[in-house]
Amino acid sequence: MKKRGVSAAAGGWLPALALIGIMGLSGICVAQPSESEVLVALADKGVAPSLKQAATASRGLAEAVRQLCAQKDAAHLERARAAWQEAFLAWRRAEPFQFGIGKGGKQDRSIDEWPVNAIVLDQVAATKDFAHLRESKDIRGFSGAEYLLFVPADATAATAAERCPHLQDIADEIAGRNARLYRQWQEEDSRRFVAAGDGEPFLMPEDAFAPVFARMLNVTERLLRDRITIPSGSDEIAAKPEALEAWRSALTRDAIRATIAGLRLALVGDGRTGITGLVAVRDGLVSQKNPQLAGAIAHQLDRIDKRLDDLGGGRTLYEALTSKTTVLKPLYDDIETLQKQIVEASLTLEVDVRMPGEL
Amino acid sequence: MKTPAKPHTSAKPHKSKRRLPTAQSLVRIAVLLVLAGIVCAGLLLYRDEAVRTTVQDYLTARKIDKVIVDYTDNVVVRTLADVADKIAALRDATVRLQAEPSEAAMRAATDAWRAARAQWQAIYTFAYGPNAFYDFDKQIASWPLDRPMIDHTIAEMAAGRLQLTSRYLREQQYSTLRGFFAAEYLLFRDGQPRKAGDLGPFELQYLTAVTRAMAEESLDFQAAWVGTDRLPAPAVAALTEAGLRPRTSYAEEFKHPGQPGSRYVSPSIPLQEMFQESHSVVEDACAMIEEMLASDDPKDSESRYSRNVSADIVNRLKGVETAYLGGIEGVRRHAQADLVANKNSVLDRRIRISLARAQHSVAAVGDPYGEHREDKELKVRRAMAACTKLADNFASAIPVVCLDPASKPWAAYGR
Numbered sequence: 001m002k003k004r005g006v007s008a009a010a011g012g013w014l015p016a017l018a019l020i021g022i023m024g025l026s027g028i029c030v031a032q033p034s035e036s037e038v039l040v041a042l043a044d045k046g047v048a049p050s051l052k053q054a055a056t057a058s059r060g061l062a063e064a065v066r067q068l069c070a071q072k073d074a075a076h077l078e079r080a081r082a083a084w085q086e087a088f089l090a091w092r093r094a095e096p097f098q099f100g101i102g103k104g105g106k107q108d109r110s111i112d113e114w115p116v117n118a119i120v121l122d123q124v125a126a127t128k129d130f131a132h133l134r135e136s137k138d139i140r141g142f143s144g145a146e147y148l149l150f151v152p153a154d155a156t157a158a159t160a161a162e163r164c165p166h167l168q169d170i171a172d173e174i175a176g177r178n179a180r181l182y183r184q185w186q187e188e189d190s191r192r193f194v195a196a197g198d199g200e201p202f203l204m205p206e207d208a209f210a211p212v213f214a215r216m217l218n219v220t221e222r223l224l225r226d227r228i229t230i231p232s233g234s235d236e237i238a239a240k241p242e243a244l245e246a247w248r249s250a251l252t253r254d255a256i257r258a259t260i261a262g263l264r265l266a267l268v269g270d271g272r273t274g275i276t277g278l279v280a281v282r283d284g285l286v287s288q289k290n291p292q293l294a295g296a297i298a299h300q301l302d303r304i305d306k307r308l309d310d311l312g313g314g315r316t317l318y319e320a321l322t323s324k325t326t327v328l329k330p331l332y333d334d335i336e337t338l339q340k341q342i343v344e345a346s347l348t349l350e351v352d353v354r355m356p357g358e359l
Numbered sequence: 360m361k362t363p364a365k366p367h368t369s370a371k372p373h374k375s376k377r378r379l380p381t382a383q384s385l386v387r388i389a390v391l392l393v394l395a396g397i398v399c400a401g402l403l404l405y406r407d408e409a410v411r412t413t414v415q416d417y418l419t420a421r422k423i424d425k426v427i428v429d430y431t432d433n434v435v436v437r438t439l440a441d442v443a444d445k446i447a448a449l450r451d452a453t454v455r456l457q458a459e460p461s462e463a464a465m466r467a468a469t470d471a472w473r474a475a476r477a478q479w480q481a482i483y484t485f486a487y488g489p490n491a492f493y494d495f496d497k498q499i500a501s502w503p504l505d506r507p508m509i510d511h512t513i514a515e516m517a518a519g520r521l522q523l524t525s526r527y528l529r530e531q532q533y534s535t536l537r538g539f540f541a542a543e544y545l546l547f548r549d550g551q552p553r554k555a556g557d558l559g560p561f562e563l564q565y566l567t568a569v570t571r572a573m574a575e576e577s578l579d580f581q582a583a584w585v586g587t588d589r590l591p592a593p594a595v596a597a598l599t600e601a602g603l604r605p606r607t608s609y610a611e612e613f614k615h616p617g618q619p620g621s622r623y624v625s626p627s628i629p630l631q632e633m634f635q636e637s638h639s640v641v642e643d644a645c646a647m648i649e650e651m652l653a654s655d656d657p658k659d660s661e662s663r664y665s666r667n668v669s670a671d672i673v674n675r676l677k678g679v680e681t682a683y684l685g686g687i688e689g690v691r692r693h694a695q696a697d698l699v700a701n702k703n704s705v706l707d708r709r710i711r712i713s714l715a716r717a718q719h720s721v722a723a724v725g726d727p728y729g730e731h732r733e734d735k736e737l738k739v740r741r742a743m744a745a746c747t748k749l750a751d752n753f754a755s756a757i758p759v760v761c762l763d764p765a766s767k768p769w770a771a772y773g774r
Contacts, residue, residue, distance in 0.1 A: 203741045285715040286708075343705060350712045352748045 032281040033273045035205035040194050041273035042212065046265045047185060047193075050094040055175075055182040057083070057090035061145070062168075062175040068155070069164035077155040084149050085251055087174065088142050092258035096266040098181060099215035101189040101201070111174050114143035114245050121147055125163040134166055143245070145170045150248045206351055209275070213346045213353040216266060219259060220339040227256065228332045232325055239325040247318040256331075257308050264301045267342070275345065284350040293348060297341045304334045419765035422701065423626045425693040426685075428614045430633060431584075433686030436610060438481045438678075439581040443594075445475040446499075446577045449542070450570040457563040460555040469552040472542055473667065475573075479539065480671055481678030482580075483640045487632045488609050489583035494534075498576045501534035502661055504544055509536055509565070516561040523564060525571035526602055541569045543664045549657070550666035550726065575601040582606040627766035633695060634761055637679045638753040641717075644672050645746040648721060651739045657728035666728060672721045676749075680714040698760045706756055713749040720745040 033041075064083035068076040091112065121139040124130045125148065133139070139147075148167045152158035192200060196208035226245075233239030244252045268274045280294035307330055312320030320327045346353050452471040456464040479500060482490065490496055512532075515521040528537045545566045546553060558566070578594050578601075586608030587595060598605075616623035623629055647668065650659075657663050662671060681687055685694025700707035720742040727735055762769060 199737050199740060203737070203744050207744075284712070285719055286712045347705065347708050347712070350716065352709060352713060352752075 033277050035209075035278065035282075036194070036197070038269075038273050038275060038278050039196055039205060039208055041269050042266065042275070043190050043194050045269060047097040048190065050090075050097045050262060050265065051178070051182040051185050054087070054090040054094040055178040057087040058171075058175040058178040061087040062171040065145075065164075065167050065171040069159055069168060072155050072159045074155050077149070077158055080158075081149050081249070084142075084145055085249060085254075088146070088246060088249075088251065089254060089258045091142065091174075091178070092255045093262040093265075094181075095219050095259050096212075096216050096262040099211040100181070100184060101192050101211060110137060111141035111177050112143075113137050113141050115243050116143040116147045118147060125166055126161050128162060131162070134169065139166075140170050140173065142174065145174070146246060146249050206349060209346075209349060209351045210353050212266065212275070213342065213351055216263060216342050217339065217353065219263065220335055220342065223256065223259060223335050224332060224339070228328045228335070231321060232328050232332075239321065241318050241321040244318055244321065247316070250316045250318070252317040253308055253311065257305065260301060260304050260308070263338075264298075267345075268298050268301070275349075279345050279348050282349065284348070287348045287350055290344075290348045293341060293344055297338070297345065300334065300338045300341060304331070304338065307331050307334050416765040419701065419763055420626065422693065423630065423698065423763070423766050426695060426698055427616070427626060427629050427633075429685055429693040430682070430695065431610045431614050433690050433692065434682050435485050435613075436581075436585055437686060437690065438478070438485075438681070439577075439584055442475070442478050442482060443574070443577040443581050445471070445478045446570070446573050449475045450567070450574045453542070453563075453567050453570045456555070456558075457567050460558060460563065462552075462555050465546070465552045465555040469546050469665075472539075472546055473665070473670070476539055476662075476665075476667060477670060477674040480674035481681060483643075483675055484633075484637050484678050484682040486636055486639075488613065489580065489606075493579075493583060495576065495580040495583070497534050498529070498538065499573050499580070500539045501537070502540050503535065504540040505533065505535035506544060508533075509541060509544065512536065513559075513561050513565050516564060517559070523568045525568050525575055528568055528572045529575065530602075537569045537572050539573070540662070542566060542573070543662060543667075545569070547664040547666075549664075550729075575603065579603045579606070584608070584610050586611070624771065625766060625768045627761055627763075627769045628771050630698075630766055631757075631761045631769075631771070633682070634753070634757045637682055637695075638750065638757065640675055640679050641746065641750045641753055644675050644717075644721075645743060645750060647672050647675075648724075648739060648742045648746055651724065651727040651742075652736060655728060655730075655735075660728055666726050668728075669721055669724050669726065673718050676714065676718045676721065676746075680718070683710065683714065695760070698763075699756045702759045702763070703756075706752065706759070710749070710752045710756060713745065713752050717742070717745040717749045 061080075061083040064076070064080040068080040070076075115138075117136070117138040120130075120133055120136065121144060124133050124139055138144075145167060148163055148170075149158060152160075152163075192202065193208050196202035197205040202208045230237075231240055231243040241247065246252050246255050266275065268276050271277055276294035276297050279289070279297075280291040281289050283289050311317065311331060312327065317328070449468070449471040452464070452468040456468045482496070486496065512521065512523065516523055545558065545562055575597065578590070578598050581594070582590055582598060582603075583606045587598060587605035589608065590598075612621040612623060613629055615621050616626050616629055647661075651668070653659065657666055660666065660668050662668050683695050685691040685696065696707055696711070699710065720738070724735070724738045724742055727739060
C-alpha cells in the first residue's frame with residue numbers, strides 16, 4: 001500500500017471538501033425566509049391549529065353543557081366549568097388569528113363582550129317572562145356562560161329555572177361561531193392567504209400581512225383599553241375590578257397569558273419562518289432589516305409572561321386589583337411596549353396597516 | 360553644640376481671621392439665586408398645560424415658518440431653475456440637430472426631451488400661484504396636441520407663406536401647437552427616436568421654434584415665482600428679448616403669510632396649498648395608472664409617440680417625494696415631513712414608504728402599450744394599489760398638519 005500516495009490524495013481532496021462544507025453551512029445559516037414561506041408557516045402552524053383548537057374546545061363546551069343540563073349533578077357541573085375554561089382559553093389564544101379575509105364572519109354577533117349584565121341575566125335565567133331579553137349581547141357569549149356556570153354554588157342552582165335553555169343556547173352559539181371561523185379559513189381564506197401575490201385578493205405577498213398586523217394591533221389595544229385600563233380606572237374614571245374579564249372563574253390572568261401565547265405564535269412562530277424572522281433579515285425599499293427589533297419582540301413577550309407570573313403575589317388579579325388599583329400598571333406598560341414594537345415591525349416590513357384608532 | 364533657640368511665639372495659638380464675603384461674591388450668589396428662581400418658576404409654569412401648549416404652539420409656528428421658506432427656496436425655486444436648465448438643454452440639442460441632422464444628434468435631442476420631461480413633472484406639486492394665474496402648464500405642456508394644425512403650419516412654412524419664430528408661436532398660436540408634446544411629435548415614433556433623415560428642414564425649423572418658445576416660457580415661469588429682478592442678467596436679457604414683461608416675486612408673498620403685501624392671511628394657507636396640491640398630484644397619478652388598463656393601443660396614451668407614460672407617472676410621484684422631503688438630497692432643510700413627523704412619526708414613515716413603493720411599482724409596469732402582456736394587469740393593479748395607499752396616507756396628513764392651532768387662522772378668505 002502506498003501510504004504516501006493515499007495521504008497525498010487525501011490531502012488534495014480534504015481542503016476541497018472542507019470548503020464545500022463551509023459553503024454549504026453558510027448557505028444554511030444565511031438562508032432567508034421569503035414572504036411566502038412566512039405566510040405558509042403562519043397559516044399552517046398558527047392560524048389553522050389555533051382556530052381548530054378553538055372550534056374543538058367550544059364544541060366540547062356545548063357538549064358538556066348538554067350533559068350538565070341532562071344530569072344536573074356536581075361532577076357534570078365541574079366538567080362544564082372545565083370545558084368553559086378550556087374553550088375560553090382556546091378562544092383567547094386564537095384571537096390574533098381571527099383576521100378573516102373573506103366576507104363571512106363579520107355578520108356574526110360578538111361572543112366575547114363583557115362585563116355581563118348580572119341583573120338582567122338573573123331575571124332571564126329565573127323566568128320565561130324575560131325570554132325576549134335572551135338575545136341581548138350583554139348576557140350572552142363567554143361572559144354570560146361564565147356567569148351561569150361559576151356563580152351558582154351547586155349543580156341544582158346552576159340548572160334551575162330557565163338557566164339551562166339560555167346556557168345551551170349560548171354554548172351552541174359559541175360552538176357555531178368557532179366552527180364557522182375554522183371552516184371559513186379552511187375553505188376560503190387559507191388559499192387566498194398563502195397565494196398572496198396573485199391578486200386574489202392580495203396583489204403582493206406582503207399585503208397579506210396587513211390584516212395580520214391589523215388584528216395584532218387590535219388585540220393589543222383591546223388588552224390595554226378594555227382589559228386593563230377600564231378595570232383599573234384612571235384620573236377620569238373610577239376603578240372597577242368587576243370589569244375584569246373572566247374574574248368570576250379566576251381565569252383573568254390565564255386568559256391574558258393565552259392571548260400573549262397567541263401573539264407569540266403569530267409574531268415569532270418557529271423563529272426563522274415567523275414574522276420576526278422576516279423582520280430580522282428583510283430589507284425593504286426604505287426600511288432596513290432589524291434583527292435587534294426581532295430579538296426585542298421575543299424578549300418582550302417573555303417579559304410579559306414573567307410579569308403575569310409575578311403579578312398579585314399569589315392572589316387572583318381580581319383580588320389584587322381590589323386592594324391596589326395600580327397593580328396592573330406594569331403589565332400595561334409592558335403590553336404598550338409590545339404594541340409599539342409591532343408597529344415598528346410593520347414599518348420594517350413596509351406593511352401598510354391602519355393604527356388601532358383607525359381600525 | 361548648642362541647640363539654636365526657637366523663635367519666640369506667643370503663649371496662645373494664633374486664631375486665623377474669619378474673612379467677610381466680598382461684594383463680588385455676594386453679587387455672584389445673588390445672580391445664581393435669581394437664575395435658580397427663574398428655572399424653578401419656568402419648570403413649575405411648564406407643568407401647567409396651558410403654558411406648555413402656548414410654548415409648543417410657538418415652537419410649532421416657528422417650525423412652520425421655516426418649512427414654508429425652505430419649501431419655496433429648495434423645492435419651488437430650485438425646481439424651476441432645473442426645469443429652465445433642462446429645457447434650455449433641449450433647445451440647444453434641437454438647434455444642433457437642425458444644424459447637423461445626424462443620428463447622434465437625434466439621440467441627444469430625444470434624451471434631452473426625456474430629461475426635460477422628467478424634470479417638468481415636479482412642477483405639478485406647486486400648480487397653484489403663478490401656474491394657476493398664467494397657465495404655464497398649458498403653455499409648455501398642453502395636451503392634446505393639434506397635430507393637423509402643426510402639419511399645416513409646417514406646410515405653410517415650406518410654401519414660403521410663413522416665417523415661424525418662437526414669439527409667433529407664443530403670441531399668435533394656440534398652445535396646442537407647441538410645448539412638450541409638439542416636440543415629442545417631431546422627435547419620436549413608436550417610443551423610439553425618429554431617423555434624423557426623416558425630418559425635413561421645415562420640421563426642424565418648427566422644432567427649434569417650439570423649444571425656443573418652451574425655453575422662454577420656462578424662464579417666465581421662473582420669473583413669476585422669483586421676480587424678474589432677482590434672475591441672473593442673461594435670463595433677464597432673454598426675457599426682455601422675448602418680449603416678456605417683468606414679474607414680481609410670488610415667492611415673497613408665499614414665504615411671508617400674514618404680513619403686508621402677502622395674499623396669504625396665515626401660515627395655514629400655504630400649508631394647505633402645499634399638502635393638498637401634493638395630494639391632488641397623487642390622485643391624478645392614480646388615475647393615469649388606471650388608464651393603462653383601459654387600452655393596449657399607444658394612441659390612447661398621453662405620450663403616444665415617446666411612450667413615456669410610466670416615466671411621467673414615476674417622475675410626477677418623485678416630484679411629490681421631493682416636495683415632501685424638502686428638496687433633492689443634499690439640499691434639504693426643513694420639510695413637510697418634519698411637520699408630519701412632529702405630530703405622528705409613524706404616519707411620516709408610512710408616507711415615505713408609500714412614496715417609494717408607488718414609484719417602484721409604477722416603474723415595474725414598464726411600457727404598458729404595444730403588445731399585449733400577460734402580466735400587465737397584475738402589475739398595473741399593484742401600481743394602482745400602491746398609489747391609492749399613498750393618496751390615503753397624504754389625506755391623513757392634511758388635517759394633522761394644516762389644522763394645527765399654531766397655524767391659525769385656517770380660512771383662506773376674510774380677515
